[in-house]
Amino acid sequence: MTIEDMKTEDFYSNLCYYDLRNPRGLKEIIDIYLPDEEDGDIGEHAKKDCSCDNCFYGRTKLAEHIIDLREILKYIIHLKPITN
Numbered sequence: 001m002t003i004e005d006m007k008t009e010d011f012y013s014n015l016c017y018y019d020l021r022n023p024r025g026l027k028e029i030i031d032i033y034l035p036d037e038e039d040g041d042i043g044e045h046a047k048k049d050c051s052c053d054n055c056f057y058g059r060t061k062l063a064e065h066i067i068d069l070r071e072i073l074k075y076i077i078h079l080k081p082i083t084n
């Protein structure tokens with residue numbers, strides 16, 4: 001798969017397994033088995049000091065960076081040119 005073939009879901013699936021935005025993450029398991037996780041450990045971000053496969057191999061940081069860039073790009077595309 002090339003980066004041109006990747007869909008938004010593909011980028012989100014490279015986030016931390018504990019990130020609730022990851023469609024292939026541990027959302028259901030977290031709800032059932034880890035209801036007492038400390039506040040802030042689980043949410044729309046990587047788990048603190050996480051060593052899941054995505055965090056361990058650096059995929060989480062790269063996916064977060066690409067998602068940020070895509071948001072910036074979407075914003076820029078919708079800007080209208082300045083006219084005098």
Ligand SMILES: [Zn+2]
Binds near residue numbers: 015046050051053056
């Ligand atoms: Zn992780």
